[in-house]
Amino acid sequence: MTTKRSFLGVPIPRPKVAFFEFSSCEGCQLQLLNNEATLLDFLSLLDIVSFREAMTERSDDYEIAFVEGSITRSDDVKRLEKIRENAKVLVAFGSCACFGGVNQLKNRFNDLDWVKAEVYGTHPIETQEVTPLAAHVTVDLEIYGCPVNKEEVERVVTNLVLGKAINHPRYPVCMECKANENICLFDLGEPCLGPITRAGCDAWCTKNRMGCWGCRGPADDANVGQLKKIMIDHNFPKERILDRLECFGGFSKYIADF
Amino acid sequence: MKINCDIDVKHLTRVEGHGNIRIRIKNGQVQEARWEVVETPRFFEAILVNKNWENAPILCGRICGICSIGHTLASIRAIENGFGIECSNQTRDLRLLLKHFETLQSHVLHLYFLVAPDFLNTGSVLPLIKSNPDEIQRAARLKLLANDGADLIGGRRLHPTRTVVGGFTMLPEKAKLELLRRRLVSSVADLSQTAELFRTFIIPDFIRETEFVSLQEENSYPFIGGNLLSSDGVRKKEEQYREMTNEYLVERSTSKWSRLSRQTMAVGALARINNNFKNLQPQARKLAETFGLTPVCHNPFMNNIAQLVECLHVVIDSIMLIDRLLDTAWTEPRQKVTPRAGSGIAAVEVPRGILYHAYEFDQTGRILKADCVIPTSQNNGNIHHDIVELAEQCANSGRSDQEIQLLAEMLVRAYDPCISCSVH
Numbered sequence: 100m101t102t103k104r105s106f107l108g109v110p111i112p113r114p115k116v117a118f119f120e121f122s123s124c125e126g127c128q129l130q131l132l133n134n135e136a137t138l139l140d141f142l143s144l145l146d147i148v149s150f151r152e153a154m155t156e157r158s159d160d161y162e163i164a165f166v167e168g169s170i171t172r173s174d175d176v177k178r179l180e181k182i183r184e185n186a187k188v189l190v191a192f193g194s195c196a197c198f199g200g201v202n203q204l205k206n207r208f209n210d211l212d213w214v215k216a217e218v219y220g221t222h223p224i225e226t227q228e229v230t231p232l233a234a235h236v237t238v239d240l241e242i243y244g245c246p247v248n249k250e251e252v253e254r255v256v257t258n259l260v261l262g263k264a265i266n267h268p269r270y271p272v273c274m275e276c277k278a279n280e281n282i283c284l285f286d287l288g289e290p291c292l293g294p295i296t297r298a299g300c301d302a303w304c305t306k307n308r309m310g311c312w313g314c315r316g317p318a319d320d321a322n323v324g325q326l327k328k329i330m331i332d333h334n335f336p337k338e339r340i341l342d343r344l345e346c347f348g349g350f351s352k353y354i355a356d357f
Numbered sequence: 358m359k360i361n362c363d364i365d366v367k368h369l370t371r372v373e374g375h376g377n378i379r380i381r382i383k384n385g386q387v388q389e390a391r392w393e394v395v396e397t398p399r400f401f402e403a404i405l406v407n408k409n410w411e412n413a414p415i416l417c418g419r420i421c422g423i424c425s426i427g428h429t430l431a432s433i434r435a436i437e438n439g440f441g442i443e444c445s446n447q448t449r450d451l452r453l454l455l456k457h458f459e460t461l462q463s464h465v466l467h468l469y470f471l472v473a474p475d476f477l478n479t480g481s482v483l484p485l486i487k488s489n490p491d492e493i494q495r496a497a498r499l500k501l502l503a504n505d506g507a508d509l510i511g512g513r514r515l516h517p518t519r520t521v522v523g524g525f526t527m528l529p530e531k532a533k534l535e536l537l538r539r540r541l542v543s544s545v546a547d548l549s550q551t552a553e554l555f556r557t558f559i560i561p562d563f564i565r566e567t568e569f570v571s572l573q574e575e576n577s578y579p580f581i582g583g584n585l586l587s588s589d590g591v592r593k594k595e596e597q598y599r600e601m602t603n604e605y606l607v608e609r610s611t612s613k614w615s616r617l618s619r620q621t622m623a624v625g626a627l628a629r630i631n632n633n634f635k636n637l638q639p640q641a642r643k644l645a646e647t648f649g650l651t652p653v654c655h656n657p658f659m660n661n662i663a664q665l666v667e668c669l670h671v672v673i674d675s676i677m678l679i680d681r682l683l684d685t686a687w688t689e690p691r692q693k694v695t696p697r698a699g700s701g702i703a704a705v706e707v708p709r710g711i712l713y714h715a716y717e718f719d720q721t722g723r724i725l726k727a728d729c730v731i732p733t734s735q736n737n738g739n740i741h742h743d744i745v746e747l748a749e750q751c752a753n754s755g756r757s758d759q760e761i762q763l764l765a766e767m768l769v770r771a772y773d774p775c776i777s778c779s780v781h
Binding site: 121122123124125126127128129130132133135136138139142147150151152153154155156157171172175200201202204205208213214215217218219220222224226245246303304307308309312338339342346 | 368370371372373374397398399400402403404406408409411412415416419420421422423425466470471474480481482483486493497498500501504512513514515516518519521526527606611777778
């Protein structure tokens with residue numbers, strides 16, 4: 100299916116791409132099929148050889164692997180290693196793949212047997228502590244978000260295909276929120292992780308008046324101590340701050356400081 | 358006629374999540390026939406324990422990317438029922454409208470992207486972009502309308518941002534609702550052309566007597582709350598959901614199964630239509646009749662047609678809801694929440710059937726116990742026994758392995774299973 104394409108005389112490769120999922124809601128893969136106005140153009144950039152959720156054909160011959168979900172079982176690790184072996188570029192796709200996502204909240208219980216018994220009683224079901232992809236294999240690129248933002252995915256994938264540099268914003272969501280001229284959620288009495296969470300979503304939640312839950316993980320030099328002070332100044336209990344910091348797994352290294 | 362058959366589908370494609378089909382027939386005798394769910398569980402019910410109520414809708418929406426609106430609304434409603442919060446009619450209408458857009462989005466995705474390729478002899482929707490451009494443009498148009506509607510009301514098409522306990526964080530602009538109404542009106546033509554496309558498909562003739570379970574309301578087609586009804590005549594209240602679902606564990610499945618009067622039961626679009634035919638919008642009822650879909654239909658492949666009928670129903674119902682919303686003066690989007698000790702249960706019809714969320718709280722609103730019963734987990738037993746029956750019917754049919762495999766795959770796909778959801 101590979102056709103020779105060029106832009107201003109420069110050949111544009113059409114890489115063979117595969118999509119995979121581990122423990123997740125598969126919402127990030129669903130996002131790939133959204134943005135109907137640009138969907139067909141986006142798909143024409145890629146030669147999709149495996150995408151179980153959308154196609155029957157499958158192949159192990161691919162250059163880029165987009166991997167959604169977190170790792171929760173030993174057979175997941177084997178499958179992930181195989182994908183890593185096949186792919187030139189492995190992309191962690193969405194917060195579950197990058198940080199463990201909401202799934203990693205079960206790690207806060209020290210007793211995994213209690214977790215299993217709470218849901219399955221005595222029925223034997225295998226599970227282990229939730230880990231992001233990078234705990235097991237080298238990840239070349241991360242696309243953040245729960246869910247991923249399709250406009251951002253299109254931008255990142257286009258740059259990847261064209262061989263351009265991919266730079267995530269270093270600044271926090273708060274900047275994008277201000278640029279959108281929103282009312283500050285702290286003034287509306289809502290807690291918000293906008294001041295410390297990495298931007299790139301165009302303040303998706305806060306412009307809908309929902310405080311940020313930090314699904315994209317920390318911005319460069321996130322000042323978590325200062326955020327804690329803001330939260331306390333606004334009389335939010337420590338528990339509400341912690342709930343947000345631990346929600347998607349991106350801030351796990353800061354939890355101990357609370 | 359003697360036949361042998363050996364089918365081993367590992368990770369069925371064009372469904373959400375990981376499931377396997379195994380069929381082995383030797384000398385015309387079925388040796389093995391089963392549906393296996395091998396998806397990795399995420400343990401949401403444990404994750405919720407000790408979390409404050411405020412976390413539940415945010416976390417539970419993440420059980421599923423396809424029906425995240427339904428999960429969020431079920432979670433919100435369970436909390437509201439637990440805290441004794443009565444929502445305004447405005448909130449109720451907006452939530453139903455939001456749900457309708459989720460139903461439309463999910464059904465259109467299923468019909469065009471997951472099901473149509475089987476009938477058009479391709480492995481995916483991708484070749485259809487070139488071979489059937491009109492169909493694909495139509496599918497994209499319908500899906501875009503549904504997604505834009507969900508964005509407008511819920512703030513985002515998946516994992517909504519505006520839906521909260523007590524109402525909404527903010528309301529849609531009325532002018533944008535009017536625009537949406539116009540697009541809904543013109544989508545009726547797209548749906549009737551979708552019906553013409555599906556009329557050219559030969560729906561496999563397969564019958565297995567099934568007990569159908571759905572919500573039921575007095576005078577309207579049910580989506581959010583109501584009584585629980587089975588086609589075998591069992592009636593329960595929303596809070597008696599455990600007596601209706603009876604979850605149990607089986608070998609070779611990470612998903613729980615359910616049963617009621619028989620070995621298995623089914624939920625979803627076909628169950629809803631079988632149990633609530635008279636409350637469909639008249640145009641949708643007429644469409645169902647042209648496909649020979651009248652109660653009680655026991656052919657699981659007809660779930661595809663039931664979804665098509667529901668698309669028309671939700672479009673017409675959405676137009677009426679928008680008219681009502683535009684005709685009234687709007688009040689505050691959100692009411693105050695005061696936690697209290699107790700339990701709250703909510704049943705919501707999501708695209709694949711009844712979804713239940715139930716929580717117990719302490720007096721500060723901390724979750725002590727959580728239970729989520731997912732439509733696909735209620736269907737998994739039925740899917741398995743359909744596969745067994747299909748294998749029996751094929752055992753002496755002289756069909757090739759390839760034909761039986763396609764039929765079995767199409768049978769599972771007809772249920773539109775949400776497997777990640779079912780193991781949550």
